[in-house]
Structure formats: C-alpha cells, structure tokens
Amino acid sequence: MFLRKVSPSFRYTPGLTNILQQTGLYQWCPSRTASSFDYIKRSKVPTYHFQKSLPRLPVPKLEDTCRRYLLSQKALLDECEFRSTEAAVKLFQEKEGPALHSKLVEQDNKNKHTNYVSEPWFDMYLKDRRAVVLNHTPFMTLINDHRPEYNEQLLRCTNLIVSSLRFMKTLEEKVLEPEVFHLNPKKSDTETFRNVVRWLPEAVSWYGAYMFNAYPLDMSQYKNLFRSTRIPRPEKDELLISPGSRHLLVMRKGHFYSFDVLDENGSIKPANEILAHLKYISQDSRPPTKYPVGLLSTENRDTWANLRPHLLAAGNEETLKMVDSATFVISLDCHSVETPMEMIETFLHGDGTNRWFDKSINPVISSDGRASINFEHSWGDGVAVLRYINETVKDSIERPAIHPGTEASTFVDSSKCVQHLDFNLDSKMKDAILKAKARFDDVTGTLEKDFLDYKGFNKSYVKGKKLSPDSVMQLAIQMAYYKLSSGKRAATYESCSTSAYKHGRTETVRSGTLATRKACEAIFNSPASVAEMSATLQDCSKAHFQLTKEAAMGQGFDRHLFALRKIAEQSGTLPGLFADPHYQLINHIILSTSTLSSPAIEFGGFAPVVPNGFGIGYVIEDERLGFNITTYKPHQNSSDMIAALEESLNTIHDILEGRRPL
Template identity: 55%
Template sequence: MARLLTKSCLWKGGSPASTVPVMLRGYSAGSSDTEYLHKSIVPTMHFQKSLPRLPIPKLEETIKRYLNAQRPLLDDDQFRKTEQLTHSFQNGVGKELHEELVQQDKQNKHTSYISGPWFDMYLCAREPIVLNFNPFMSFTPDPKPEYNDQLLRATNMTVSAMRFLKTMRAGYLEPEIFHLNPAKSDTQRFKNLIRFVPSSLSWYGAYMVNAYPLDMSQYFRLFNSTRIPKLNKDELVSHENGRHLLVLRKGHFYVFDVLDKDGNVVKASEIQAHLKYILSDSSPAPEFPLGYLTSEERNTWAILRQKLMDNGNQSALQKIDSAVFCLCLDDFPIRDRVHLSHNMLHGSGSNRWFDKSFSIIMAEDGTSAINFEHSWGDGVAVLRFQNEVFKDSTEHPAVSPQSSAAPVDSSKAVQKLTFNLDDALKAAVTDTKKKFDAAVGSLTIAAMEFKRGGKEFLKTQKLSPDAVSQLSFQMAFLRQYGQTTATYESCSTAAFKHGRTETIRPATIYTKRCSEAFVKNPSKHSAAELREMLNECSKYHGQLTKEAAMGQGFDRHLFALRYLAAGKGMSLPELYQDPAYARINHNVLSTSTLTSPAVQLGGFAPVVADGFGVGYGVHDDWIGCNVSAYPQRDVKQFVQCVHQSLEDIYKLLEEKPGKK
C-alpha cells in the first residue's frame, strides 16, 4: 500500500496549486531583529485549536466516486463485476466498518481519522526510502550571480534556516492561511482584530472573511528530527535541545553549533569560517561511507544500526539524529537539469543521510535543493520553509562576497565524527552500495518545457491550467501506449486539523473521450466539439479538485476502512480483493504539481516499476514537467508525447472560432 499511495503527496500536498496559492512573506513592518525572519502579531499556532476536523465522507458518496474513477479503466464486464462488489460492500461489511470508523473518530476529536493510519503506512513500509519516498525540490538560483558561490550560499541559507527555526519556536512565524479574498483578510486590520479572538474561536473569525487557516501540526518535525529504523515499524524522534548543524562532505560527517548556549544564532561570520574549514578538508573520501546504510531496506538497516550502536557509535549517531538539519556539500557543479534531478533525488549515496527530516544539498556552483524524508509530513511545512529561506537568504543575506570569515579556530569548534566499523559492518556498507548503485542506475529522468503559453492564456480560454496539464498526460500515455491508465494526483487537506492529503483521480470518462478524439480521430470532430470536450474535462477536474481539498475524495476513506478491518483481524473484504482495486491503486502515472518563485523544479521516482513519476508546474507563460521512469517505460518518448499533446490543445485553442 505504501508505495501505491504515497509518492506524490509532496507537490499538491506542499501547497496545492489548485487549492492553496504560494505566498512569500517578508519581514514585518519595523522588524530589525536579526534573530527572526519577522514577528507576526498573530501567534503561529493561533488557529490550530479551532481548525475544523477532516470529514469522513458518506459511504454511498465514496462508492459513487470510486465507481466514477473506475469507469474509464475497465471494460463493461469488469465494471459490472466491480459495481456488484462495491454495492455488496456498501450494504454489508463496509457499512459496519464505516459506522465503527465514525464512532472511533468521535472519540478522537484531537486529530483526524487518517492521521494515525497514514503515519503507520509510512513507518511500517519496509522498502528503502530513497526513490520510494523521499522527493526533492530545488531552489531557484540566487538572482545575484555572485551570491551563488557555495560557501556564501551555504552560509546564508544556514543563517536563514536558523532564523526560521527561531521565528517558528517563538510563535512569531505568520500562520499559514489560504486567503480567498486577500483584500479583506490579508490585511493589517484583519491581523489586529483576529489576534484578540480566542484560539478556540479564531478559525471562525477567519472564515467570516473567506480566509482558511491551514494545519501547522507538522512544522515541529522540521528541525532536530530523524526517522530511526526499527524492526517492522520505524520511529520518528525529535531532540529539540540540539544546537548543532550536521554537515556532510565527501562522505565525512562534521558537526558544529549554529545556536549558542542562550539559543541565539551563531554569528554568520563564524558559521562561514566553520563551513570554509570543512570545505578545505583534503582528507580522502572514507572507504566505507556510512550514509549508504540509510538507503537500505528498513529491517536490514534496523539490524545494522543496532550493530553500529553495539560497536560504540552511539555518540556519533546521537549527534546525527539530534542535529538541527543536514547540509550536504557536494564537490562538483551541476551540468544540466537532468543531472540536477538525479543528484538531488539520490546522488551517489555516499554524501547523504536520507533519514533526516530534511537535507539541504548544495553543489559546488551553489545549485541547491531540499531532499526530505516523507513520513513525518507532507510538503506544507517544507515548502513554507523553502519559500522563507529563499526570500530571506536572497533579500537579507547575512554574508556577502565582501565578507570575511571570522578569525576563529574552527578546528576546535568543528567536530569530525568518526565511526568504529567491524568487518561485518564494512561488508554491509559495500553490499548496500551495490544495491543502491543498481537501483539508481535503472532510473531515467527527462524534462520538458512547453513555451507556447501557460496559466495566463488558459485562463483567457476559461480552462483550468491544472486540468489541461493533466489532460496532456492522459493524451500522451494514450499516444504512447494506446490506453488509459490509473493516475494519481495529490491534493492537500491541510485546511483541516491533522489533514494529510487526498487523491484527485485525473483519468476520467471525460479525459478518455477527449484524449481519444485528439489522438485517434481528430478529423472526426469539429473544433467546436473538441472545445466542448476540453470544457467538460476542465469542469469535471475542477469538481474533483474541490472535493479532494474538502476531504471528499474516496481513496483515504477506503484506505481507512481497510486499515480498520486489518486492525480487527478480519479477512480482507472482497472489494479489496477485486483486481480492479489493485489496478486503480497501481498508479502508473503518479503526478504532482508545484509552482513557487523559490522552487526551480522538483521530482520523485515512479511509485511502481512500470510507472512514471511526473512533477510539473504551470507558470504564467509556459508549462514544464520533470518525469522519471524505470526501464519498463520510455521517459524521453513520454515527455515528447506530452509536448505534442499540449501543441494539439493550443493549436485548437488559438484557432478562430467557427473554423473546422
């Protein structure tokens, strides 16, 4: 289940383009305190208490939506069988499970019905987290070229990251709010009023002016947090007292304090000096780089980690686990976007610690990205962090090309971690490296940029930009493989307390009909008919997106009912044994979108061996996608087919009405 359901929780989960616009906030008026990004007069967690609870959809609605999503994937006989199974589930065991789920939910008002099962799904998954779970989002380069120097940018980002940590922990970070009417709610007047509304009622005050505060419960796991491998189920740990940064370079591990004993950010010139010292270390790379072990199958890694502990490495591992975050300094420049994607998604494995909640990876030329472990949260917190760090480090850099590193003795301040490895552990590192190299060596990535137009043009045509992008993937797959396939698009449910994500199912009867018209029989249809099909796709996709954002999809509900049945030791209900259920959850097209001024591009691996991992963005005047695949699929041909599909759609839209 884990691999089938989770991979693209990031992109729309981060800040769904269709439901939550990305906001880059700056300093609050009059803030001159260098310790903080800003000082919001509305406390960070002001709305958390009164957030609405994630609704459990009505069972009959879930079944109806499930059948609608199955219709384009099944022939008539298959569909009839699935229809019978769903209706007997709805009237029998499904009804009992649903009633029990509703009762459980009523007894756990502090959380959402999906939160516990979702954590379990991630933490119980035994596959390696590299490629299967961890995604990446790369930073846009600093607009001032001279600031893209590795030492400068690493120093500035580290200082900005610490300002973010301090702002958040002090409760000064502006709450995350989705403003439907910013003129009314994203104002000083609103902030002055809402801060006096008690936390237990504050959400309702925001709702009155069409503002929707988002869940921020995941934010505390951003810093000082790590996923620890354990047999059968991993554990998330946070050590909020950790004051040091973990730096990896050439497979070596270094730590130094970035917060002093009073909790203040260490001087930027000192951080610069320590990073300069690390960059000047000419020691050869270790023969057995320990970072590879974090890419192992989780039970294997759990056993190896215990061996590391027994071998006297507890102190070094504790330093890694409790570090504020991980900074990976790579000693080579980035060649192109495909190289960027490979490096930030997996790299060589020797200079990474994939278990940390997130790592900032920075190449020699200052190209940087965040790679994050996915179990603790979705992209909501990560994207906010990335936006704030980008804005702060580019607009208020702590050091400049003219700055000098502080005259401090970094050899005393920086500790290089050493590890005791016996022959069995050395052999394990060598073995893991082979597996890692084989896995990442089988991944291909291709990027596509369609420059004929983007969001602005599509809006003049009254079409949803996201719907058009998703249609282009359906058309591309049909063009390449002659069929419609199971497709996953992730959408955040952060508008609810402890919401995670819901699935939008973009393969619909409308996209199937439209794709076949464009790809198989374009001459059969008039321009007006094709336009009408585009309108239908757009309208229905908009409805699915809205339903998902409001917690009214079907995937999470069915997942929770299955989880409940398993927890009770029941035999698996027939609905879940239906080959059609397995097929719709075998997400050949796993897609996710994100656009933000701070993000250059992002990506993730496919969730199934014969799938595509599609990260995409619709910009004002262009559309781009970054697609990954394993050998069973031809990724280069797929992105060409996507480009061709967009060409076909735009050609039609640019024609004068009335033309055949």
C-alpha cells in the first residue's frame, strides 16, 4: 500500500492545559493564557516582516522568452513543423512582440506593489467558467497519527480543528514564523539570524536575510487560507474574506452545521467543548439530505452564478452568509477509506454531496479517521497549503488538544450551541440540485484513477548516481507516454513556485525537453550501448536542473507569453504567434505533473487539465516512490499509464546498474 510510516518521534506529554480540558475545568480556569494554547509557536520575527522588501518578479527579455519557447517546441515538433513555428516566432520577435513587451514593462513599472502576471493570473482562475471541482480542486492526504487510538474520527477531527485554529491565530496575529528558504540552514536557521533580522526595518529586511544566504518567500496568499471563499459571479468570480468570523462549518450527510470555535475575545474554545459539538452532530439522526445544497458548488460557474441570487431571494441570505464566512469547512464522512484507490476517489471529489468546493480549504475526515485537505486553487498554490498542513499535522500529533478517553464537555448544551443550517428550497432549486448531481456523476464517472507504489529504488539511490531525482521521475513520465503513444510526444507541465518574489505564484517547467526526447529515442529506438543510455540520463538531469532554476527565478517563457497575449487581446489584434496551431498544441497539456514532498503528506492528486490528458501526482523520497494517476475515459487509460511508468522506472534502474534493459 502506498502509505507513509509515521515517525514515533512525534510525541507529546499532556501539560496542565490538556489535563484541565479533560476534566472539563479548562473553560473556568482564570489562569488560562492564549500564548500556551492558542498558538502554534510565537515567532520572534513578524510574519510579514520581509514582505515589503521582497524582490519583484522580473519581466524576462523578449529574446530570451522566444529562444526558450523555440527550444521547448523543438522537443515536440518534427523538422517541418518546427520551421513553421520558428518563422512565426521570428516575425513576433521582430514585429508585434517589442510593442507588446514595452507596454507590459510600462504597466509593470506603474504597479510596483505587485508583479506583471499577478492580476491576469487571478483573472485566469476566476473567469474560468468550468466547475471548480476536478478543474481547480487538488487534494493532499495527511499521514495518520502513529498511535492508532488517536485516529478515531471525532478525536482526530477535534485535534485537527484546534491545531488549524492555532495556525490561523498565529498567522492572523502575525507571529507565525516567516517562510524562509535557508540555503545553509546550519548558518541561517538560527536564533542569531532571527535576532538580527527582527530589528531591521521592513524596507531592507530581505537584504539582511540575503547576507545570511537565506531567502524569504512571499506570504501574500496566506490571508486567504481562512475565513475565505470563492463566490460565483457572472463572467468573473469573487474571492471573499470575512474578518472576525468565529464559527466553523461542519458537513455531514450533506447537512450543514455551524458552531462557534472562538469566544468573544477571539480565543479558541475548549477542545472538549468542540468535541461535544462534533459528537452531537455525529449522533444527529437525520437521514442524508435529499437535496444536498453542496452540489451547487460543483456546477459550471455561470450556472451557479445564475442560481445563487435565486437562492438568496428565497430567504437563504443569512444561511449562505454563515457558509461563506466560516473560518473553514470540515467534512465528516460516514464511510471508511481503507485503500489508496478509495482515498483518491473520496478525497479528490467524493460523491459531491458532503463538500463545499468553493471554500478555500475543506478538510475531510473519513469514519476511520483518515484525513485530507481539498482546496480551491484560485486564491493560492501548494506552498501556502503545504505550510498549513505541515504545521497543523505536526501540532496535532505532538501537542494534541484532547486524548483517548477525553470526555466531551458537560458544561455546554450542544443542542443550543450547534445550529443546523436549513435552506429554503423551491422547486427550481431542487431541480437545479438534482441536475447538478447528474452532471457531477457523469463527469466523475468518466474519471479513472490508479496508483503505483514502487520499490525498485529511491531518492538516495538516484542522488548517489549524481542525478536529479525529479529529472528521473520526469523522464519516466516521458518514457511511459512515449511507449503508450508509439513514439509520440506531448506538451508537459510541471509546476514550479516563484514565491521568492513579491506575489509570485508559479512558472512552468517544460520537462519534455530535447534531452528527454533523445533519451527516449536512444532507449527505445536505437542500438545504443548502456553507457550511451546512461549519458542521456545525465543530459536529462542537467537540462532539467537548468529549466527548474530558470523557472524558479521567473525566467520561464509561459507566464511572459501569457501576459503578452492578454495585452494583445485587450487591443483586439492577436499576433500570428498566438494563432499558430503549435502554440495551441504546446498549451494543450497532456501531461500535467506536480510533486510535493512533506513528512505530513502521504500523497496528493488532481484531475487532468484536458479531456485526453493525465493528472500525474508523484513523490520520490528515501522511504517511498510512487505515482497517482487520473485520466478521463475513453481518451486515456490510467492502468496502462501505471504499467508503463513501472516499466520505465525498471528500465532506468537497469541502466543505472549498468545492465541492458530487457
């Protein structure tokens, strides 16, 4: 099974606060201090201390973008096709491109508070009229607690809620440790570093960190983690934040429940009180709702935008306000997820009835205590969500708010504290919900999933061969598709964070390179020696390292061309480059790939971005290596891809061992 073993070093001995909670006296204890319970950890350096001085995302030179674009196209096209695209690029670089580039630079100089691609990138998400589920809602499955007794559903749910609130409060009160990439942690991830940079003015603080060879990262996305939601609007959705809200939204059997998790002073409510409310909800005898309103969040965005005013006018204004303004939504599922395949299906989309996909984050807890985070993608990327997961999982395991045997509070009356949110639904809304369910079932019914837990080699082995582990995984993907498609090549996307820059989000690593093309041809189509095959692996690693480095530094070509195209669209005249069928081809992403490595995550996944594509989530670590694949029937087959990936990894292993592949 493709599961992570949890280190038993995550241990915590309950202190006075926890003992008081278990006895029910915590809420009456006058000595309760927020600093000991309400926070993850108080940072000496304020959360946004580096934000003002972060460097701005550079606008690449036009000639560099054109050169990089052609290199990527050359890996995909045959000689005749490439000559056609080369001519289109030459014309663009000499004629239309310079004027568009100058206008982009001019706009960038007028908006030094952000970067040149931030606004159009948000628009790209918010103007997308497709349903968010599958298209913009990835998931990450959390590790289990190494102590089985802590994985009981309500116990784990309570601990994750409290740890999430601790993270939220630590973030909102600006005492969360800033996100910093330490190139040499022994020298910079130290108290000396923190004591020095905390006293530097914000306007120069980044430069102080740089002197330690440490690189602060953008944290502007973090504000949308909590109390945040996506609101459907005609043509372009809205991101809404509700400051000061104190309640949690819980979904079970398609029903919505709400209760306060913060008191009037903003302090976290006692954990055994939260447990009492969850227990009350879990014992609610209501059958699954016949018309689950959560299904509306699975709809096409224009459809949902047209339905929302009708739902509001039917007397649901306050109810929707409670949904939209909740600190976050958590889903209590009534079934177990015992296998990776069940986890993928449940945590990626479920049956649609017990989710609110518009919410920024939607933790999901199965009946056997398995946990995952499903999140809406428009507001931010994996960096912010990963930090939230890392801190929350670690805190919930090392410092659990409740323990096995903790009694639910008897000092509160959950029947009065927990509000069941009733929606007034007329025939139009009921019909809309049933149609949403039918559409959801049709789409998810065509989605295939499969996974690979590979044991042949691991990350340390690859590094020992002087290769980039990520390049090896990406080469395996190229080899697998090459085999499946009888030698064809496909547009490939690998996400790379640009959070080293102000408001940075992502750049694309075009990991299907000339090097991977030559490697596939050498391995499958030529009498190359093992030494020659091994040399192609080295070339792939070098090319991949260079592309990743350029992307992280804002020197890819995708975001630059994206911004130039948006400016061209505003003028009403589209240059020939953007009408070139090969431009359409390179942006029709067949192989959409992403990886996130974390001790708190087992694996994650997402759906393909085009109907005939693959969604490829992967991990390569010392203890495991694997793939999570999604495809849409009948265009592709996930099991065939898994088999091809395993064969590709075996082939790479043979080459690295000096053996001729079978």
